[in-house]
Amino acid sequence: MMSFEKIQQQIRKLKEEKDAVILAHYYQIPEVQKLADHVGDSFALSKLAAELPHQMILFCGVSFMAETAKTLSPEKIVLLPVADAGCPMADMASEEDVIKLKAEHPDAAVVSYVNSSTGVKAQSDICCTSANAVQVIRSLPHPKIIFLPDENLGSYAAEKVPEKEFILFNGYCPTHEEVMAIDVKIAREENPDAILLVHPECRSEVRKQADFVGSTGQIIKYVSQSEHNHFIIGTEQGIIHPLQEKHPDKKFTMLSPGFLCPNMKKTTPKDMLRSLENLTVNIELEEELMNQARKPLIRMLEVK
Ligand code: 13P
Ligand code: SF4
Secondary structure, three states, X not given: OOOHHHHHHHXXXXXXXXXXXXEEEOOOOHHHHHHOOEEEOHHHHHHHHHHOOOOEEEEEOOHHHHHHHHHHOOOOEEEOOOOOOOOOOXXXXXXXXXXXXXXXXXXXXXXXXXXXXXXXXXXXXXXXXXXXXXXXXHOOOOOEEEXXXXXXXXXXXXXXXXXXXXXXXXXXXXXXXXXXXXXXXXXXXXXXXXXXXXXXXXXXXXXXXXXXXXXXXXXHHHXXXXXXXXXXXXXXXXXHHHHHHHOOOOXXXXXXXXXXXXXXXXXXXXXXXXXXXXXXXXXXXXXHHHHHHHHHHHXXXXXX
């Protein structure tokens, strides 16, 4: 079996030869995060994908993230190391669902969470991530918003922007949806000194009891700025690695042991090496579809 150091060496060599950069999401396994040039949340990674000068991006995450990178930079080669690393929530809404909702509510703006297919994005007015959903919705003149696919993030945004009317699609993240109010009760009882930080993909019954709700990047920022030293973490467990690396003196307790996204855990260092060697899976999307989907993504990146 090839050692981690050997894989790392070969990846470095290939990166130079091919002018590649490695992006990884905070939910990836620690070894993958260690091999990445940049680790971030969906928003930071989309921005980097658009701005970085490299010819090639190796995207360690799930397919909608690699597709977003390709849509923003069609001239670059974008590689997803594992073909079936998908996002079940992104698969819940189809392009036809958006077309139908638009026909039913012609006066509404369509806001699609980046955790969606390129076809759904192509039908949207603007995209958002969990880091900027509220700002994106506030930036729109429309009093009525169709939000998809995540009902939890949509209801979170609706609570923050009560002056607008929301039509929410009923998609969800199977990983975040599984965590309930009872998990919060148990975690609070077992860790009375800790602060609870959760992702907006959590159910409303969980979010309402949290001390802070934010994207993975915002949770990490919150911890860095906080004087507390014990946190209950209400999102996928991959985030513990960057948190513990940055704050070895602080304590992190998972809100639930079941907080695991199987798709985010599929990528290994070996897959990364194979992907760079063979240029697989090379993300290819229809040009016209990408041109349509790029507009709402760029609009999102322009929101201040
Ligand atoms: P972030 O936008 O916080 O990176 O989250 C992405 C995601 O897939 C959450 O489940
Ligand atoms: Fe999709 Fe949920 Fe996994 Fe995020 S954690 S990639 S929303 S399935």
